[in-house]
Amino acid sequence: MTSPKATAARKGRLTPAMAKRESKPKKRQRTAEILQRLEEEYPDACCALEHRTPLQLLVATILSAQCTDKRVNMVTPALFERFPDAASYAAAEMAELEEMVRSTGFYRNKAKSLQGLGQALQSDYDGEVPATMKELASLPGVGRKTANVVLGNAFGIDDGVVVDTHVGRLSNRLGLTEQKNPVKIESDLMALVPKGDWTLWAHLLIFHGREVCKARKPACADCVLVDLCPSAEI
Ligand code: SF4
Structure with a gap:
């Protein structure tokens, strides 16, 4: 039996062709809607690495x-x-x-x-620990992703968007980027997600990637983004 979520989504569904033609303002609007829905879905989304300093x-x-x-x-x-x-x-x-x-x-x-x-x-x-991207990224073993994690979660500074495997995969599936390189994905996301939400965005996508939009088998029929996603398989 088809789930009500899947049926509702099929009516107003975003196709891959539509996502490709989508204007920047429309894409920003869709990104804001994605953010809002994920915030409702994962109100406790946060950094899962335990730390005090x-x-x-x-x-x-x-x-x-x-x-x-x-x-x-x-x-x-x-x-x-x-x-x-x-x-x-x-x-x-x-x-x-x-x-x-x-x-x-x-x-x-x-x-x-x-x-x-x-x-x-x-x-x-x-x-x-320094609190700027330039200084952090110059430390041994620290790249842009690690620096973004520390800036966003330890210092409350949104300097960039953390792009890990979940953020990269979901951003592609959602049609918000066509890039595979994390630095290019980050740049696309920084143009779409409001700056104050950059750290939150990564947490939400990581939570959603772990729970629903898994690498091998995304559970599209149970996904709150199904009508906003050009990769939905329903
Ligand atoms: S609809 Fe499917 S592919 Fe799109 S975000 Fe949801 S689970 Fe992932």
Whole structure:
């Protein structure tokens, strides 16, 4: 039996051709509607990486590369206790650091980044995490995505849009970008999503990507965006 959501969507459905022809103002309007619906659907959407300080979030985000947030959250309590500040990462024994982050994968590179991060913070920023994109992105193991996570969630600064695998996949499926490169996707999203909502946008798309619009099998018939999405399969 077809769900009521799917039936309703079929009537006013957005086709891929329509999304391609869509004007910028219309696309912005649709983006605003997507944002509003997802906010209603996920009122508690937030950063899933547990942290109390900018440094903890920076470390957790570095560890989250190619790893689930759940796994990172299992590793970080002991790590944060053993390495409470930049100085302790700078002086860390590599073997110990590697062992503590091993289960997050790519542990040699990650441990090296954390030690390098501690050293850079100690030498250039008095042990504090800087709050600008330029400074953050110059730190070892920190790219634009990690810098955006820290700026948005630890400092409340919307400097860009976090583009992880979920944000990239959903933004493409929703016809808001045709790009595959995260930096280009980010640029398209920054032109569509209101600046004050950039951090929230990523949280909402990540939640929706985990719950409904999954990589292999999107549950379009249960999706609140079904009539706004050119990729809906119903
Ligand atoms: S679940 Fe389907 S309808 Fe919803 S955003 Fe993903 S592809 Fe579009």
